[in-house]
Amino acid sequence: ESGVPLVQAGTLVTCTHLPYEPFQFQEGGEIVGFDVDVVDAIAEDLGVEQEIVDTPFETIQSGEDLNAGKCDLAAAGMTINDVREENLDFSDPYFEATQALIAPAGSGYTSLDDLAGLSLGIQAGTTGAEYAQENATEAELVTFEDLGLLLTAVQSGQVDAAINDNSVLYDFAADNDDVEVTAEFETGEAYGIGVKTDNTELLEAVNASLARIQEDGTYDEIYEEWFGT
Ligand code: ARG
Structure with a gap:
């Protein structure tokens, strides 16, 4: 396990808003999708498990959920923009x-x-x-x-x-x-993963994982799985 501060040790708690197929949705009682796979890769790099919390999109994009400590990350097909950036940090863009x-x-x-x-x-x-x-x-x-x-x-x-x-x-x-x-x-x-404003360690870890999966082909595999023909 890495030394990155998390809301709950050993777990990467991720806020999302369902359903947003193919980024996050329920299938056979499980939450699956493009964003879920991307965050699983980040969790893997951190040596922890992802746990998903379904919450209204309004309180994800406003930064409320992150700042209240409800989750470590927000992965919700969320567009990076200036207003949101005042209340949360965004990872590097990962989808257009x-x-x-x-x-x-x-x-x-x-x-x-x-x-x-x-x-x-x-x-x-x-x-x-x-x-x-x-x-x-x-x-x-x-x-x-x-x-x-x-x-x-x-x-x-x-x-x-x-x-x-x-x-x-x-x-x-x-x-x-x-x-x-x-x-x-x-x-x-462009979509970005939201991180609580002052958790720079986690933000850096997220960006490092995004770079890693783009370089080693994992991103392309995930893309193919959800958008391939
Ligand atoms: N990309 C749009 C935005 O950021 C819509 C995202 C909606 N996401 C969701 N999981 N419901 O505003």
């Missing part, structure tokens, strides 16, 4: 993302302008919600707590379309014929 629009198949809604006077689903506390608030001013925004509820609302017609990160929407559309991804917005986002 942009916002995208998902709508019922054949709807023809291919831009935010097409949604004027219609309803657009957003996920609470996310960069997609912020993008919609700034750019979909003519749409009625409807907030959902998590991605599962947001996507179900598109399928059931409770909302006309929804905005979220491109990878999760493509993943869902690949499995569900009744919806399609109809637009991407070039927001140029």
Whole structure:
């Protein structure tokens, strides 16, 4: 075991918000996904076990959970941005993302302008919600707590379309014929792992592990597992 300070000795407690397939979701009673595998590699380097805590995305991105000592890390497909960086530290970027629009198949809604006077689903506390608030001013925004509820609302017609990160929407559309991804917005986002502001030892360990897995092929294997065809 390393000398990195952890909330609970021997354990790397990781805050996340479920479901966010393919980054973190439940499958057969287990929490699995891209982020889970990345953090498992970090835990392995630290000689400890990862333990996942499911908590609202709002209190992850606000830094509240980390600063309250609820977890050591936050791995939640979380975009690095300036506001968040005031309240938590981010690792080096480990995944690229942009916002995208998902709508019922054949709807023809291919831009935010097409949604004027219609309803657009957003996920609470996310960069997609912020993008919609700034750019979909003519749409009625409807907030959902998590991605599962947001996507179900598109399928059931409770909302006309929804905005979220491109990878999760493509993943869902690949499995569900009744919806399609109809637009991407070039927001140029990158995911980072959140670390409590003053835990520099852990931040350095996380960055070292991210570099290690990128060099030795582990990252590519994880990528292939969750995004390969
Ligand atoms: N990347 C977006 C953001 O940082 C959405 C992340 C949502 N993650 C989740 N696990 N629910 O705001």
